[in-house]
Amino acid sequence: MGMTLVEKILAKAAGVEKVSPGEIIIAKVDIAMSHDTTTPLAIKPFFEIAERVFDENKVVIFFDHVVPPANIRSAILHKKIRDFIEKVGIKNVHMEGVCHQVLAEKYVKPGDVVIGADSHTCTHGALGAFATGVGSTDIATVYALGKIWLRVPETYRMNILGKLKRGVYAKDVILNIIGYIGADGAVYKSIEFHGDLIKEFSVSSRLTLTNMVIEMSAMNGIIEADEKTLDYTGRKGTIFHSDKDAEYEEVFDFEMNDLEPQVAKPHSVDNVTDISEVEGLEIDQAFIGTCTNGRVEDIRIATQILDGHKVKEGVRLIVTPASNRVYLECLRKGYIEKLLRAGAIVTNPGCGPCLGRHQGVLAPNEVAISTSNRNFMGRMGSPEAKIYLASPATVAASAVEGKIADPRRYL
Amino acid sequence: MRIWRFGDNINTDYITPGRLNLTDDPKELAKIAFKEYRPEFSEKVKKGDIIVAGKNFGCGSSRETAPVALKAAGIRAVIAKSFARIFFRNAINIGLPVIICKEADIIKEDDIVEIDLKKGIINIVNRNVALQCEKLPEFILKIIEAGGLINYIKIHGKLG
Numbered sequence: 001m002g003m004t005l006v007e008k009i010l011a012k013a014a015g016v017e018k019v020s021p022g023e024i025i026i027a028k029v030d031i032a033m034s035h036d037t038t039t040p041l042a043i044k045p046f047f048e049i050a051e052r053v054f055d056e057n058k059v060v061i062f063f064d065h066v067v068p069p070a071n072i073r074s075a076i077l078h079k080k081i082r083d084f085i086e087k088v089g090i091k092n093v094h095m096e097g098v099c100h101q102v103l104a105e106k107y108v109k110p111g112d113v114v115i116g117a118d119s120h121t122c123t124h125g126a127l128g129a130f131a132t133g134v135g136s137t138d139i140a141t142v143y144a145l146g147k148i149w150l151r152v153p154e155t156y157r158m159n160i161l162g163k164l165k166r167g168v169y170a171k172d173v174i175l176n177i178i179g180y181i182g183a184d185g186a187v188y189k190s191i192e193f194h195g196d197l198i199k200e201f202s203v204s205s206r207l208t209l210t211n212m213v214i215e216m217s218a219m220n221g222i223i224e225a226d227e228k229t230l231d232y233t234g235r236k237g238t239i240f241h242s243d244k245d246a247e248y249e250e251v252f253d254f255e256m257n258d259l260e261p262q263v264a265k266p267h268s269v270d271n272v273t274d275i276s277e278v279e280g281l282e283i284d285q286a287f288i289g290t291c292t293n294g295r296v297e298d299i300r301i302a303t304q305i306l307d308g309h310k311v312k313e314g315v316r317l318i319v320t321p322a323s324n325r326v327y328l329e330c331l332r333k334g335y336i337e338k339l340l341r342a343g344a345i346v347t348n349p350g351c352g353p354c355l356g357r358h359q360g361v362l363a364p365n366e367v368a369i370s371t372s373n374r375n376f377m378g379r380m381g382s383p384e385a386k387i388y389l390a391s392p393a394t395v396a397a398s399a400v401e402g403k404i405a406d407p408r409r410y411l
Numbered sequence: 412m413r414i415w416r417f418g419d420n421i422n423t424d425y426i427t428p429g430r431l432n433l434t435d436d437p438k439e440l441a442k443i444a445f446k447e448y449r450p451e452f453s454e455k456v457k458k459g460d461i462i463v464a465g466k467n468f469g470c471g472s473s474r475e476t477a478p479v480a481l482k483a484a485g486i487r488a489v490i491a492k493s494f495a496r497i498f499f500r501n502a503i504n505i506g507l508p509v510i511i512c513k514e515a516d517i518i519k520e521d522d523i524v525e526i527d528l529k530k531g532i533i534n535i536v537n538r539n540v541a542l543q544c545e546k547l548p549e550f551i552l553k554i555i556e557a558g559g560l561i562n563y564i565k566i567h568g569k570l571g
Contacts, residue, residue: 021435025549040435041475045561066433073433080435119473119497135475135501137560147570149550183420184467188496217470217495268420353428376424376471383428383447 002243009130009240013113020372021154021249030112031127032142035062035099036074039081041136042143048143051350052089059084059143060092069357070227072275088143093350097349100124100291102153102208105325109237110225115142115387119214120291120373126227127233128240133214133255135403141383153190153240154249160195167408169301170205171293171371171391173197174212175262178208178253186218192242193223196214197256198387203232211292212373215269216274261406263369264389267377275394282387286317286358287369287398289352292320293371293392296329296398302396303335305410311343312402318360319344320352344399356380362387369398412487414520417464422471423498425449432476438482439484461479461526464517465491469498477503490515490533490544493535499527503551506559512544529551 002013003018011019013027016197018104032040039061051331053059061081069075085093096104100123100322108114110128114121117139124131134148141150160173191213198206206223213221223229225239261275288294289301311317319339321327330336336346345360353360354372362381363367368388370380390398393407400410425448427440434440445452462468462481468491469565478501481489488508492515502509516533518524525534530540531546547555550571557563564570 024548037429038473038475041436041479048561049564071433077433077435117473119471121473133473133497133502135473135478135497137475137504138500141560141564141570145564145570149570151548183470184493184495187493217467219496324417357430357433361430374424375473376422378428378430378447379424381430411547 001247002245002248004190004242005194005240006220007152008129009111009113009153010150010300014410019152021152023152025150025152026147027113027150029058029115029142029146031058031060031103031107031114031122031219031317032139033060033062033099033103034117034139035064036078036081037212038063038136038139039084040077042140043084043406044081045137046088049141053143054146055287056089056091059090060094061090062102062105062300063095064350065100065355066188066357067348068093078213082336088400097326098291098294098351101210101294101322101326105323109233109235110229111240115139115148119231120211122213122218122220123207123211123291124209125220125222125264126203126221127229128222128237130222130284142395153188155190155192156186157192157194157248157251159253160193160197160256161253162197162255164197164256164259167393168259168261168395168409169391170208171254172199172259172262174209174319175272176259176266178216178270178350179218179262180213183215184217184271186213186216189218191218193221198223202227202297203243206293207295208292216371229402258329261391261394263394263404264375264387265387268372269375269389273403275406279406281404282367283315283369283398283403284366285362286315286395287353287360287370288392288395289320289374290321290354290372291322291372294326296326298371298392299326299330299335302392304337305396305407306342306344306400307338309342309400313400315401315402316360317344318347318353320347320359321349345353353380369395371395412457412459413439414522415456415462416520417468419428420470421464422469423469423474423477424471426477427474427480429472432474437479440476440480441483450554453484455485456484456486459487460485461495461524462489463485463515465515466493467508468494472493473497475501475505478505478507482502482507484520490518503516503554504560506553506555510544512542514542528555538547
């Protein structure tokens with residue numbers, strides 16, 4: 001019996017010939033990451049077992065969740081993290097965007113084992129890496145020892161087939177899949193994406209797909225690296241392929257020819273419907289950004305829709321580029337100017353209002369439509385607010401109309 | 412001691428809301444546990460209480476504030492039909508016992524339960540019912556027995 005590419009990456013990291021689902025391994029980590037929300041709880045456990053990080057080249061700390069600090073409490077936590085960084089010899093420190101975007105731009109290579117203290121670390125599977133999220137104690141031990149215990153996951157193979165209609169994007173594809181699989185439908189699974197649509201997708205679109213596998217409770221999502229991946233990363237790494245006789249727990253064929261723009265309704269990500277069911281629902285805030293949909297491709301699509309239009313009076317449109325690199329490219333291409341002229345609020349790169357701490361917090365009974373990945377009750381502010389998730393195109397069109405709108409009218 | 416029953420897909424934003432968990436102090440975190448989703452929890456929870464939940468408990472974020480808050484609030488163990496992977500790891504790593512029990516629905520809020528982690532058995536003492544649950548792998552049992560991952564590493568001198 002052959003191996004999947006995840007099994008190959010994990011076997012290499014564990015220093016063994018072969019691994020099988022269910023087995024517990026101790027794997028070497030290539031890139032370890034935490035941010036301003038998860039680092040504080042890692043500090044105490046770290047100092048109980050170490051004084052310096054295992055390898056200063058492999059540890060990266062981000063300030064992205066609340067940057068710059070929005071209040072005294074977050075400022076105190078930032079300060080604690082800065083003291084930690086200095087004491088333990090961490091040299092890779094960034095405050096230039098969402099951790100997953102900057103990590104993809106500057107660090108991850110195909111074949112890497114990427115462990116991050118953030119649930120959306122699964123994003124990096126789009127680059128042919130094994131990437132998964134953990135908590136603070138786990139990341140503390142990785143920082144100390146460079147190793148982690150992992151249970152080798154079973155794999156779901158998902159073949160994404162067909163051609164998308166105009167106005168339908170990777171975000172619609174992944175929302176549709178999550179709606180089908182369910183929020184708990186892939187607990188602990190590895191999801192391997194294949195199919196002609198995946199090959200056709202840009203790396204940006206692939207990152208949108210793997211970013212959201214955690215929303216069906218998967219351990220990781222992965223796409224075999226190709227020329228596009230190497231162009232994007234500029235770093236070679238090791239490209240693994242699944243064997244023809246690799247074992248899959250289940251194989252799914254998703255035919256996407258007739259897919260309509262998708263929307264996830266409150267308060268769970270698997271509560272997904274075609275846009276027609278929610279069209280016309282009034283909104284108070286529209287948000288374009290995050291590790292899911294804050295890249296140049298996303299902001300380009302939004303700009304295309306907003307250009308020549310105005311954000312509906314009374315609606316806040318917040319645009320948060322995912323990184324400084326994204327922000328600069330959007331500036332050079334003139335997108336930012338067009339967005340500002342349309343009435344958008346453009347914030348500094350970071351997580352923005354995604355987790356409800358600043359830059360666009362919702363009042364009770366307010367309604368938001370967002371390109372982010374979670375619509376849990378209270379996620380973006382008041383627990384009495386409602387959050388709808390959609391593609392950048394749908395969010396931009398909704399900002400223009402002041403209600404949830406089908407983007408195809410503007411394309 | 413009492414049982415706190417919860418349904419399916421209880422996410423980490425419900426356990427420790429992202430907007431409120433701006434602290435690394437377990438006692439402060441205990442105060443915000445389920446603050447919006449079930450406000451009475453943080454007021455009435457007592458040392459030794461147990462949470463019994465449905466499918467996919469702890470889904471969502473990787474924030475370790477969630478199990479830390481529950482442990483600091485006095486929760487002795489979490490029993491669920493299934494767990495989200497990261498919450499499961501985090502709980503084990505801080506020494507909060509987690510038990511996967513497909514028949515968790517049988518347990519009522521006024522039951523008294525005893526848990527045998529090694530055998531993977533939950534005894535409902537007042538009704539004389541025994542539930543067979545998933546046995547945890549030896550390696551994970553050792554981490555819980557040590558009181559968490561850091562203590563495990565201190566005892567064994569290494570991870571593996």
